[in-house]
Amino acid sequence: MLDFILTIAVVLAVALGILSMKSRRAMGRLDEENQRLRQEKQMVLDFMHDMVEALGEGLGKDELYQRIVHAAILSSGALSACVFELTPEGKLRGVAVEGLFPPQRPVPESSRVKLTTRAKFIEQVLKSEVLQIGEGVIGSAAQSREVILVEDGENDERIVKHDDSSLVVKSMIAAPILFRKQLIGVLAVANPSDGFCFNQTDVSLIQTLAEQAGLAIHNSFLLNLQLEKRKLDVDLTLASNIQQMLLPTTFPRIESLDIDAFYVPAQKVGGDLYDFFPLDDGRLGVAVADVSGKGIPASLLMTICRTNLRHYSRLHDSPARVLCELNRSMGPDMRGDMFITLVYAVIDMQAGHITFCRCGHERPLFGRRDSKAGIFVTEMLASEGMAVGMVSDDLFDSVIEEKRIPFETGDIFLLYTDGVTEACNEEGMEFSTGRLADVVKTLRNRPAQELNRGIIETVDRFAGNLSSYADDITLVAIRRT
Numbered sequence: 001m002l003d004f005i006l007t008i009a010v011v012l013a014v015a016l017g018i019l020s021m022k023s024r025r026a027m028g029r030l031d032e033e034n035q036r037l038r039q040e041k042q043m044v045l046d047f048m049h050d051m052v053e054a055l056g057e058g059l060g061k062d063e064l065y066q067r068i069v070h071a072a073i074l075s076s077g078a079l080s081a082c083v084f085e086l087t088p089e090g091k092l093r094g095v096a097v098e099g100l101f102p103p104q105r106p107v108p109e110s111s112r113v114k115l116t117t118r119a120k121f122i123e124q125v126l127k128s129e130v131l132q133i134g135e136g137v138i139g140s141a142a143q144s145r146e147v148i149l150v151e152d153g154e155n156d157e158r159i160v161k162h163d164d165s166s167l168v169v170k171s172m173i174a175a176p177i178l179f180r181k182q183l184i185g186v187l188a189v190a191n192p193s194d195g196f197c198f199n200q201t202d203v204s205l206i207q208t209l210a211e212q213a214g215l216a217i218h219n220s221f222l223l224n225l226q227l228e229k230r231k232l233d234v235d236l237t238l239a240s241n242i243q244q245m246l247l248p249t250t251f252p253r254i255e256s257l258d259i260d261a262f263y264v265p266a267q268k269v270g271g272d273l274y275d276f277f278p279l280d281d282g283r284l285g286v287a288v289a290d291v292s293g294k295g296i297p298a299s300l301l302m303t304i305c306r307t308n309l310r311h312y313s314r315l316h317d318s319p320a321r322v323l324c325e326l327n328r329s330m331g332p333d334m335r336g337d338m339f340i341t342l343v344y345a346v347i348d349m350q351a352g353h354i355t356f357c358r359c360g361h362e363r364p365l366f367g368r369r370d371s372k373a374g375i376f377v378t379e380m381l382a383s384e385g386m387a388v389g390m391v392s393d394d395l396f397d398s399v400i401e402e403k404r405i406p407f408e409t410g411d412i413f414l415l416y417t418d419g420v421t422e423a424c425n426e427e428g429m430e431f432s433t434g435r436l437a438d439v440v441k442t443l444r445n446r447p448a449q450e451l452n453r454g455i456i457e458t459v460d461r462f463a464g465n466l467s468s469y470a471d472d473i474t475l476v477a478i479r480r481t
Helices: 002-056 061-076 118-128 136-144 200-246 295-313 319-333 393-399 432-442 448-463
Strands: 078-086 092-098 148-150 172-179 182-192 257-264 272-278 284-291 340-348 353-359 365-370 375-380 402-406 412-416 473-480
Touching: 061 078, 061 092, 061 182, 061 200, 078 136, 092 118, 092 136, 092 182, 136 148, 136 172, 136 182, 148 200, 172 200, 182 200, 257 272, 257 448, 272 295, 272 473, 284 295, 284 412, 284 473, 295 319, 295 340, 319 340, 319 353, 319 393, 340 412, 365 432, 375 432, 412 432, 432 448, 448 473
Parallel strands: none
Antiparallel strands: 078 092, 078 182, 148 172, 172 182, 257 473, 272 284, 284 340, 340 353, 353 402, 365 375, 365 412, 412 473
16 A cells, blocks of 8 residues: 555656646746847837937938848848839839848849949849749739738748859848838848748748838938928028019109009919119100929029110110010020010100000000090000010011000009919909909099009909919009109
8 A cells, every 4th residue: 555655755746847847838938928029119119219210310311221131130040131112113122231132133144243342233233123923922922912922932932042142142122112901012022140040039020020111211202201391391482582673672763653563373373473673864664574383493584584685685775676686595405395575665855655466475554544435444455476486587576566655644554474364253253354454444643553453452352362362463564644
């Protein structure tokens, strides 16, 4: 009986020892798994921190991609890594590489000696390759939007077999870089440094890095957009300030003349111009112009136009001759989709008349008192002419027509751009020259400044807030008092 009890005790002790050993082994494996998870978590946190730093440093897209491949190598223990970016054409191109990442297509023998170092050569090859979606391991990862693990590269038909032993793929992971299910590219690592193949732990890690990379790339894109917009805003503000400096802020003080100008650009920088400049014998040059288009290109062209107009107005008395020389000077250098409409007038107070020419611009509005009928009448002054930069010099010269009208006490000479007459209301109706003439008749006895202000207020009531107008608005009112 004693022997039996002793036997049972020994068996129980052995069993307990075995259970204890298994428990310790299980605990050990659990500890190892926890340690591995902690390490993986720390790698991801380090990667995220690195990406945040990269964004804070304002790194460009290329530098950001390079940091991603470097972090992938450090995290996975791979010998090489590469990022393939989705191009606007819907293909994949290598944009960042570290280590001897194997090219995804056979390398022609003729190109193997072009570069001095192997690493530089491989980088050049990868950046010159354009892969189709679905092509090879990289293209398949992009097409499926899922991570692909190649455990045995030597027997995987999707892997290109290179003669160079350093480019042999033993194992590879390709993970799509996504943001909100939109493909950005593919992150790939090749050949673990320990000589074994990648496992599911490595797959999980690279997938997590690819997810964080997608977020970082998207944020970098948004940040660069904001920086570019801020820079553009600064440039536009600067251009607007320069343009405002070129527009007259004070008007000529000439006896018996009341002059005012009003200008509102549709954008920060507009394509309208008005200008006044004294000429010989007490005459006054007046111009209103409109460049096709808006923004900085229109503003630059308008600045050139103003400089040339002032130059030729001092060389020639005839407005038609001035505009012919302006077209001859500017036409050859203007883009095919840009042109300038213009009205140029010379006011001669001693002779009591206005001489003007039009280059495809809105007809000037002239208001006067009809002594026979005893009423104030308005008319749109017509003269032939084509826009600057639109036709050849010979055709421009043959079409342009110079007109002269008397300018007497109480008369009003109004120049404007089509932003005034073509301002539309909610029904799509234009303000029109008829409504403009009605306002001038109503306000004919007001000073030029009040006349312009009354026109703008009427247009505003008709079409809505000025900030919503689709075109620049320019008004120049000249009254003989």
